[in-house]
Amino acid sequence: MEKRFAIAMDVGGSHITTAVIDLSEMKVFEDSFIKVSFDSNLPSKTVMDYWENAIRTLWEKSAIEKLSGIALAVPGPFDYADGTCWIKDQDKYDHFYGLNIKELLRERFDFDRDFPIVFENDANSFGKGEVYKNIENLPKNVMAITLGTGLGACFIENGKIVSTGKNVPQDGEIWNLPYKNGMAEDAVSLRGLLANYHNLSGIELNNGLELYHLAIEGDEEAIRAFHKFGEELAEVVLPWLKSFNAHMLVIGGKVANAGDLFLNILREKAKNEGIEIELVLSTDNETTALLGAASLLYKA
Incomplete structure (x- = not known):
């Protein structure tokens, strides 16, 4: 079988x-791996200069003659089919609103109209990437979540995103599900974690790393x-694991790095509800995310 290669980019x-x-x-x-930092609120031409330089450097370094496409993991709002960016008022990519990224890349590299340039949501890319790391995971039903400043989620069946139907929440999102007096993300996110500590101790911390160090040093609160x-994560996630008949739960994001402090509670509650799940941190x-975006170009 002829080898096929693509360039994948995770856009932060x-x-x-x-x-x-x-x-x-x-x-x-x-x-092969290149990471470039820059101010995404610079003019679009300047930002695209960074992108172009990274892609050309990578392409030349790899010495690959033929590419089968370019795949990008991009945050929303974004038209993933068309390639148009609709990010606005998020303190990032201010000058990209309404611009078609696919066309900007074609102009930079003189790609013909048939050359594949594809886009995937960044949270979906994370979930799909974990599946495609091991091709044996492709037949599995997988729920993936990211725990950080927000609560991201996606549902994957046979390697493809499922965002409609009675077995998954609307658009495959759980961050906005009603929970207690607000929504799920209020509790199951970094701000929810810090709020827990504030409610217990009266102390307001600035970041999760500080809280983590307190916990491993034995601070009771x-x-x-x-x-x-962990209890609130279980309350939000377990009903959807059951509904989707998930075989695997993938957890990522910065808060997941402290998983040793809360994931045993999730495991215990899943066991108590008769849910057998493979948990991947x-x-x-x-x-x-790069593998997940590139999966759009994968041919089994």
Whole structure:
């Protein structure tokens, strides 16, 4: 079988990460990896200069003659089919509103109209990337969540995103589901975790790392804050694991790095409800997102 390669890019608010992906094996090609930091609120032409330079440097470094496409993991709002950016008032990519990224890339590289340039939501890319890391996961029903400043989620069946139907929430999103006196993201996010500690101790912390260190040093309120977080995570996630008949739950995001302080509670509650689930903790979100975006170009 002829080897196929693509360039994948994870588009962040302050940086891009890009690599060559071996589409035959769904792996990063020979450790190819470039990360570039910049101010995404610079004029679009300047930002595109950063993108172009990263792609050309990577392409030349890999010595690959033929590309099978370019795949980008991009935050929303974004028209993923058309390639038009609709990000607005988010303190990132201010000058890209209404611009078609696909056309901007075609102009920079003189690609013909048939050359594949594809886009995937960044949260979906993370989930799909974890699945495609091991092709044996493709037949599985997978729910993936990201725990950080927000609560991201996606549902994957046979390697494809499921966002409609009675077995998943609307648009495959759980952040906005009603929960207690607000919505799920109020509790199951970094701000929810810090709020737990504030409610227990009266102390307001600025970041999750500080809370983590307090917990591992034995601070009772910090430990209880993480335990409560695990309980609330279970209350939000378990009904959808059951509804989707998920075989695997993938958890990523910065808060997931403290998983040893709350995931046992999730496991225990899942067991009590008769839910058997393979739990995967992802610690490499960027590489995973690249594989997830590139999966749009994968051919089994």
